[in-house]
Amino acid sequence: MSGFSLELLGQDGAARTGVIHTPRGDIRTPAFMPVGTAATVKAMLPESVRETGADILLGNTYHLMLRPGAERIARLGGLHKFMNWQRPILTDSGGFQVMSLADLRKITEEGVKFQSHIDGHEEFLSPERAMEIQRLLGSDIQMVLDECPALPASREVIEKSLALSMRWAKRSKIAFGEQPGRACFGIVQGGVLADLRQRSAEALREIGFDGYAVGGLAVGEGQPAMFETLEATVPHLPTDRPRYLMGVGKPDDIVGAVERGIDMFDCVLPTRSGRNGQAFTWDGPLNLKNARHAEDSGPLDAACRCPACQNYSRAYLHHTVKAGEIISAMLLTWHNLAFYQDLMAGLRTAIAAGALARFANGFRARYGESGPSPA
Amino acid sequence: MSGFSLELLGQDGAARTGVIHTPRGDIRTPAFMPVGTAATVKAMLPESVRETGADILLGNTYHLMLRPGAERIARLGGLHKFMNWQRPILTDSGGFQVMSLADLRKITEEGVKFQSHIDGHEEFLSPERAMEIQRLLGSDIQMVLDECPALPASREVIEKSLALSMRWAKRSKIAFGEQPGRACFGIVQGGVLADLRQRSAEALREIGFDGYAVGGLAVGEGQPAMFETLEATVPHLPTDRPRYLMGVGKPDDIVGAVERGIDMFDCVLPTRSGRNGQAFTWDGPLNLKNARHAEDSGPLDAACRCPACQNYSRAYLHHTVKAGEIISAMLLTWHNLAFYQDLMAGLRTAIAAGALARFANGFRARYGESGPSPA
Numbered sequence: 095m096s097g098f099s100l101e102l103l104g105q106d107g108a109a110r111t112g113v114i115h116t117p118r119g120d121i122r123t124p125a126f127m128p129v130g131t132a133a134t135v136k137a138m139l140p141e142s143v144r145e146t147g148a149d150i151l152l153g154n155t156y157h158l159m160l161r162p163g164a165e166r167i168a169r170l171g172g173l174h175k176f177m178n179w180q181r182p183i184l185t186d187s188g189g190f191q192v193m194s195l196a197d198l199r200k201i202t203e204e205g206v207k208f209q210s211h212i213d214g215h216e217e218f219l220s221p222e223r224a225m226e227i228q229r230l231l232g233s234d235i236q237m238v239l240d241e242c243p244a245l246p247a248s249r250e251v252i253e254k255s256l257a258l259s260m261r262w263a264k265r266s267k268i269a270f271g272e273q274p275g276r277a278c279f280g281i282v283q284g285g286v287l288a289d290l291r292q293r294s295a296e297a298l299r300e301i302g303f304d305g306y307a308v309g310g311l312a313v314g315e316g317q318p319a320m321f322e323t324l325e326a327t328v329p330h331l332p333t334d335r336p337r338y339l340m341g342v343g344k345p346d347d348i349v350g351a352v353e354r355g356i357d358m359f360d361c362v363l364p365t366r367s368g369r370n371g372q373a374f375t376w377d378g379p380l381n382l383k384n385a386r387h388a389e390d391s392g393p394l395d396a397a398c399r400c401p402a403c404q405n406y407s408r409a410y411l412h413h414t415v416k417a418g419e420i421i422s423a424m425l426l427t428w429h430n431l432a433f434y435q436d437l438m439a440g441l442r443t444a445i446a447a448g449a450l451a452r453f454a455n456g457f458r459a460r461y462g463e464s465g466p467s468p469a
Numbered sequence: 470m471s472g473f474s475l476e477l478l479g480q481d482g483a484a485r486t487g488v489i490h491t492p493r494g495d496i497r498t499p500a501f502m503p504v505g506t507a508a509t510v511k512a513m514l515p516e517s518v519r520e521t522g523a524d525i526l527l528g529n530t531y532h533l534m535l536r537p538g539a540e541r542i543a544r545l546g547g548l549h550k551f552m553n554w555q556r557p558i559l560t561d562s563g564g565f566q567v568m569s570l571a572d573l574r575k576i577t578e579e580g581v582k583f584q585s586h587i588d589g590h591e592e593f594l595s596p597e598r599a600m601e602i603q604r605l606l607g608s609d610i611q612m613v614l615d616e617c618p619a620l621p622a623s624r625e626v627i628e629k630s631l632a633l634s635m636r637w638a639k640r641s642k643i644a645f646g647e648q649p650g651r652a653c654f655g656i657v658q659g660g661v662l663a664d665l666r667q668r669s670a671e672a673l674r675e676i677g678f679d680g681y682a683v684g685g686l687a688v689g690e691g692q693p694a695m696f697e698t699l700e701a702t703v704p705h706l707p708t709d710r711p712r713y714l715m716g717v718g719k720p721d722d723i724v725g726a727v728e729r730g731i732d733m734f735d736c737v738l739p740t741r742s743g744r745n746g747q748a749f750t751w752d753g754p755l756n757l758k759n760a761r762h763a764e765d766s767g768p769l770d771a772a773c774r775c776p777a778c779q780n781y782s783r784a785y786l787h788h789t790v791k792a793g794e795i796i797s798a799m800l801l802t803w804h805n806l807a808f809y810q811d812l813m814a815g816l817r818t819a820i821a822a823g824a825l826a827r828f829a830n831g832f833r834a835r836y837g838e839s840g841p842s843p844a
Contacts, residue, residue, distance in 0.1 A: 132788075132789075132792045132794060133785070133788065133789070134789055134794045134795075134796040136794065136795055136796070137795040137796070137799075138796070139776065139796070139799065161788065161791065161792060162763070162784070162787075162788040162791075166763070166764060166784075169764065170764070170766050170782060170784050170785075171766070176782070176784070176785055176788075177785065178780040178781060178785075369795075388537065388541070389541060389544065389545070391545050391546070401514065405553040406553060407545060407551070409537070409541075409545050409551070410508070410545075410551055410552065410553075412537075413507075413508065413536065413537040413551075414507070414508070414509055416536065416537075417507045417536060419507060419509045419511065420509075420511055420512040420744075420795060420798060420799075421509040421511070421512070421513070421514065423795060424512075424514065424795075424799070425514075
């Protein structure tokens with residue numbers, strides 16, 4: 095773990111703020127990681143992603159292994175050079191996308207066989223191959239391969255899946271081996287069953303990881319169940335390692351998870367919403383397609399320093415969304431990533447000041463606790 | 470014409486270099502104007518367009534009148550503010566797009582009735598309305614409404630169309646009126662018939678314009694016929710006014726037209742090609758989709774200072790084009806616009822040095838005279 099460490103700088107209730115030190119740069123926590131699926135954060139140049147305040151990106155092993163291929167990226171000098179992002183990159187294991195995107199999956203003890211959703215060719219992902227791919231990419235934080243059953247599922251199904259995931263976690267850790275300055279994270283599974291989450295956390299601690307992720311949430315269980323599961327899980331994770339809630343989420347999901355001790359997040363929501371004409375603001379999400387913006391000469395958010403807010407009116411954003419212009423995806427993605435990073439900065443400052451409850455309650459009062467539908 | 474003037478700084482054969490002074494900034498000539506059809510140069514932020522060296526953009530009256538509407542843009546403070554481009558903008562009259570895009574066109578002496586290609590609603594464009602729209606947009610250089618018959622056409626058809634265009638030019642000029650600092654350009658028509666081009670040029674000089682465009686070319690007549698037509702037209706245009714070849718063109722078209730005395734160009738080729746995975750280089754166009762780029766770690770063009778060439782490999786561009794990622798449109802559009810602007814800068818320098826023939830011949834020898842197909 096040389097060169098990779100978590101330094102805690104402040105605590106407020108269960109929430110923490112700090113810095114993850116890595117050879118490629120520091121990651122301020124709580125951190126939001128924009129998703130760069132296919133070696134690009136969609137509709138953004140990496141220098142613009144950095145300008146929003148991002149310290150780290152997420153790359154998707156599943157997409158990159160299929161196209162352009164991990165060995166090719168390695169021959170071209172690794173993912174950082176390939177995509178022009180020199181700061182830390184976390185890669186997932188590919189397991190989640192195999193379950194959600196690939197065709198004709200077949201899971202065995204050894205791993206998972208599937209067909210590419212791009213061209214149908216057959217691929218095989220095992221814990222060992224997942225770690226090999228992430229090593230070839232040059233990933234700074236590598237995730238173990240796990241299996242994530244679709245919810246709702248019976249206790250029996252979840253328990254069986256969890257056992258497999260824990261055996262795969264062990265194999266992943268062994269395959270990761272020693273990579274100075276790089277980290278290997280385990281993933282807690284167990285559905286929304288508190289005792290299974292505890293069992294999973296303890297099994298992973300037994301193996302020993304550089305960080306601990308919470309997987310299998312934000313898959314339809316609802317925010318209350320997600321928060322309850324976090325409350326049942328986080329106390330069983332070590333305090334001196336980063337905690338990462340995978341694939342989460344809406345701004346109010348993030349605020350609640352930070353209050354429950356989570357340090358890292360990733361989600362496609364800000365980027366995907368930006369391509370769909372939706373913008374996040376402190377007063378809740380907005381749909382720029384709505385005709386009420388057509389003659390609005392005001393900015394999206396007067397307090398935001400992103401180019402969309404500094405240089406354009408809501409009327410312009412409405413026009414370019416309606417016309418299907420690429421600039422609308424560029425500007426709204428930039429704004430949404432800036433909003434997420436501003437939210438994380440606000441959370442960090444609030445935790446350091448011991449004022450998280452006030453910040454979080456103020457956020458919810460203005461934004462809307464349950465994340466209103468775009469209007 | 471107060472505030473709008475052409476200052477000639479050098480001449481080499483028929484070619485000229487100079488500066489068009491406008492209240493919104495200077496335009497170095499020969500100039501290439503990127504096309505910002507719907508109030509955006511597709512896949513680019515305006516500050517990036519400026520970084521490539523563009524002094525002026527073109528906006529399309531047809532698109533803007535249909536969506537978001539000229540009156541709306543006027544209420545929002547004009548096109549410059551709307552699209553965040555404070556430098557000069559030239560707008561066409563809408564006539565060309567009415568002919569090529571709209572449904573159910575009906576041309577009368579009064580103007581042209583048509584249906585929007587977006588939602589089918591009926592619109593009417595007359596010389597007076599075309600100029601009113603351009604005034605509402607706040608355009609710095611406004612074009613007369615003309616009619617451009619599809620080629621090939623009989624002499625009779627071209628002659629009749631030309632007569633109508635000249636009557637519309639007169640009405641357009643009257644409708645333009647006095648707009649200090651803004652310019653009104655006439656458009657020479659006449660197909661590829663030298664005597665009609667001369668007649669058209671003389672008719673426009675009689676009316677008196679701030680600049681003279683050559684229209685109705687690059688519509689399938691071929692480069693030799695286009696160049697012959699320019700040779701038959703330019704000598705009949707005043708030397709102290711800008712000359713603008715509309716909708717042209719490929720890099721070698723531009724070089725040949727500059728040699729024949731043209732000062733201004735616009736074309737969708739660099740932007741549209743960029744969205745289709747094609748890149749312009751001094752060695753001719755490249756198609757980044759081609760598999761031979763898949764493992765090429767070298768830049769698109771080692772001599773180019775655009776972000777695509779400075780920060781990415783051909784392999785990355787290939788990957789993102791194949792994956793349909795927006796960043797490929799962003800990077801290749803930026804590169805192509807930078808290439809076009811570098812070409813214009815090279816032409817300006819060569820003319821000023823009296824070395825245009827050497828520059829143009831060197832360009833053609835390397836690029837390929839007839840503009841090879843992308844490979």
